[in-house]
Structure formats: structure tokens, C-alpha cells
Amino acid sequence: MGNQKLYKGSLNTIILKLLGENIKMYGYEITQKVKQITEGELNITEGALYPALHKLEADGLLDVEVLKVDNRLRKYYMLTEKGTKETANKLSELESYLKTMQTFIDPKFSLG
Amino acid sequence: MKKLTKENIQFIDNYLKNSDVIFDDIRMEMVDHVATAVETEISNGDLRDFYYIFKEYMVENKKQLLDNNKKFIRKSTYKVGQIMLKNTFSIKGLAVLFILSISLYFSHKFLNITSLYRVLGYTPFLLILLTFFGIKLYKVNRKPLKFSAINQLSIYAVAIYQIYNFLFNPFFFNIDKELAYGNISLVGLIVLLFIACIFTLTAFQLSNYYTKKYQKILDC
Numbered sequence: 525m526g527n528q529k530l531y532k533g534s535l536n537t538i539i540l541k542l543l544g545e546n547i548k549m550y551g552y553e554i555t556q557k558v559k560q561i562t563e564g565e566l567n568i569t570e571g572a573l574y575p576a577l578h579k580l581e582a583d584g585l586l587d588v589e590v591l592k593v594d595n596r597l598r599k600y601y602m603l604t605e606k607g608t609k610e611t612a613n614k615l616s617e618l619e620s621y622l623k624t625m626q627t628f629i630d631p632k633f634s635l636g
Numbered sequence: 637m638k639k640l641t642k643e644n645i646q647f648i649d650n651y652l653k654n655s656d657v658i659f660d661d662i663r664m665e666m667v668d669h670v671a672t673a674v675e676t677e678i679s680n681g682d683l684r685d686f687y688y689i690f691k692e693y694m695v696e697n698k699k700q701l702l703d704n705n706k707k708f709i710r711k712s713t714y715k716v717g718q719i720m721l722k723n724t725f726s727i728k729g730l731a732v733l734f735i736l737s738i739s740l741y742f743s744h745k746f747l748n749i750t751s752l753y754r755v756l757g758y759t760p761f762l763l764i765l766l767t768f769f770g771i772k773l774y775k776v777n778r779k780p781l782k783f784s785a786i787n788q789l790s791i792y793a794v795a796i797y798q799i800y801n802f803l804f805n806p807f808f809f810n811i812d813k814e815l816a817y818g819n820i821s822l823v824g825l826i827v828l829l830f831i832a833c834i835f836t837l838t839a840f841q842l843s844n845y846y847t848k849k850y851q852k853i854l855d856c
Contacts, residue, residue, distance in 0.1 A: 552672040571700040575707045582715055590850055594639045598668045
């Protein structure tokens with residue numbers, strides 16, 4: 525399962541990246557998609573996912589749409605214009621972070 | 637994928653409602669999450685009855701779901717405060733403050749001061765009262781739904797009412813004595829009226845937001 529704490533700081537970036545690729549998604553779908561992509565390595569719990577989604581919505585990065593699906597109401601999340609810009613920023617931040625970490629883990633690799 | 641029946645969904649909804657997930661906007665999302673998880677389990681080959689699968693899921697995840705509920709309520713309270721603060725420093729807010737200040741300053745100069753205070757002193761109280769009746773009417777006309785942020789407005793209404801009581805209250809205060817403070821009383825009244833206007837503006841913005849986003853529930 526890996527160390528879930530290491531992934532915690534990147535949760536918003538993961539959500540934004542997924543929504544950038546899928547137009548609109550609902551909570552459960554996001555958890556399953558992450559599980560599928562990481563082959564079970566990363567398991568996002570409801571307790572972590574929904575507060576993150578609500579914060580991104582409050583910050584204006586996500587918009588919501590409520591639709592009736594299979595006898596119940598489903599809340600879909602999608603990127604706003606501001607969210608699309610922020611996704612690019614977050615991804616570049618994450619990339620730079622990974623490069624920096626790589627220099628600590630494998631200095632020879634970074635020099636090459 | 638096998639879908640849950642209306643009765644199954646109602647069962648999940650009632651279970652969460654009885655577990656203190658009282659706000660419809662929060663519960664709606666939780667019901668969908670739990671229902672989809674149960675449906676996935678059934679599709680993966682679990683042949684047991686819905687109630688057994690649901691029970692097993694809740695044993696594993698109930699604590700997390702209820703924690704999520706508390707976090708959402710805290711966030712709603714914070715969100716209302718954030719919108720009020722944003723409105724306070726918005727162009728609309730500053731225009732209201734400007735108009736209030738100018739009109740009260742001139743009224744204070746040219747009109748009978750006691751009458752002015754007697755009438756305006758009640759205004760914040762009336763504004764908050766009207767906002768609540770407005771929201772109540774909005775709910776009665778549709779469905780008696782409970783939305784987290786609208787409900788959390790009451791915390792701010794109580795706070796404003798306490799400031800109103802502290803600064804200026806024509807129900808209990810001796811107006812003539814209050815007028816001895818002159819300009820300080822006037823500034824207090826302007827601030828209070830301004831806060832009440834911002835509260836009313838925020839309440840209507842939130843009502844509009846929920847009407848727009850949750851139209852599907854309201855029309856059901």
C-alpha cells in the first residue's frame with residue numbers, strides 16, 4: 525500500500541489532473557480511477573477525498589453539477605477555467621518537486 | 637452493473653439521516669458514494685442480500701463518513717464567513733457602506749435625532765428577521781430541505797444580534813442617554829446597518845447558489 529502520508533500533499537494535484545482528463549467525475553469514480561491507475565498502490569479514502577473536493581470547489585477551481593442517476597442524485601465535479609490553469613501550475617510544481625527529490629535519492633542519475 | 641432499487645436508496649438515506657447526517661447537500665453525496673460502493677460489490681460477484689453488503693460497508697466506513705460530515709459542517713461555517721468578508725470588501729459592499737454613511741450623516745444633521753434613532757435602531761433586527769422569513773418562504777414553496785451553508789447562517793445572525801444588543805437596541809436602551817455619545821452612536825449604527833445588509837446579501841447569494849445547483853432535488 526506504500527506510505528499514504530507521502531501522497532497526501534499531492535491529493536489536490538491528483539484530483540485536478542484526473543478532472544483535466546475526464547471532463548466530469550463523481551467522488552466514488554475518482555477513488556476507483558486512482559486505485560486502477562496506481563494498481564491499488566494509492567487508496568483515497570472518503571475522509572480525504574470529499575474535504576479536498578469541497579475545498580477545491582470553495583476556491584473556485586471546481587464547478588459542480590447535480591444530476592439524477594439510478595434513483596439517486598449524483599454530484600459531478602468539473603474544472604473551471606481557473607482550475608484548468610491551476611492544474612498546469614500544480615503539475616509543473618510536482619514535476620519540479622520530483623526532480624529535486626530525485627537528486628537526493630540518486631545524485632548520479634540527476635547529473636546524467 | 638446491477639443497480640439498487642428506490643427502496644434500497646431510501647434505506648441508505650434514512651440510515652445516514654438517523655446517524656446525524658442532517659444536511660441534504662452532504663447526505664446526497666454520501667448516499668451516492670455508499671450506493672455505488674454496494675453496487676460495485678454486487679457486480680464483483682457478491683451474491684449476498686443488499687442489507688448484508690450495506691451493513692459490512694458501514695461497519696468498515698461509518699466512522700470516516702461521519703467524520704467527513706463534521707468536516708463539511710465546519711467548512712460550511714467557514715465558507716459563510718468567507719463570503720460575508722468578500723461581500724464586505726466588494727464594490728457592492730463598499731457602495732452600500734458609502735450610501736449608508738452619507739444618508740445617515742445628513743439625516744443626523746437635519747432630522748429629529750431621537751426619531752431617526754428610534755426608527756433606524758430597529759432596522760438591523762428587521763433585516764435579519766426578513767431574511768429568515770424569506771428563506772423560510774423559499775423552503776416552504778419547494779421542499780423542506782436543509783442546506784448546510786444556509787443553516788450555518790444562523791450562527792452569524794446570532795452574532796450580529798448580540799452586537800446589535802451591545803451597541804444599540806431601542807427595545808432596552810435609553811435613547812436620550814445613548815444620544816449623549818453623539819457621533820460614536822452614529823458610527824455604531826452605520827456599522828450595524830452595514831453588517832446587517834451584508835448578512836442579507838450573503839443569505840440571498842447562498843439561496844441562489846443552492847437553487848441553481850440543486851434544482852433537480854427541488855423539482856422532484
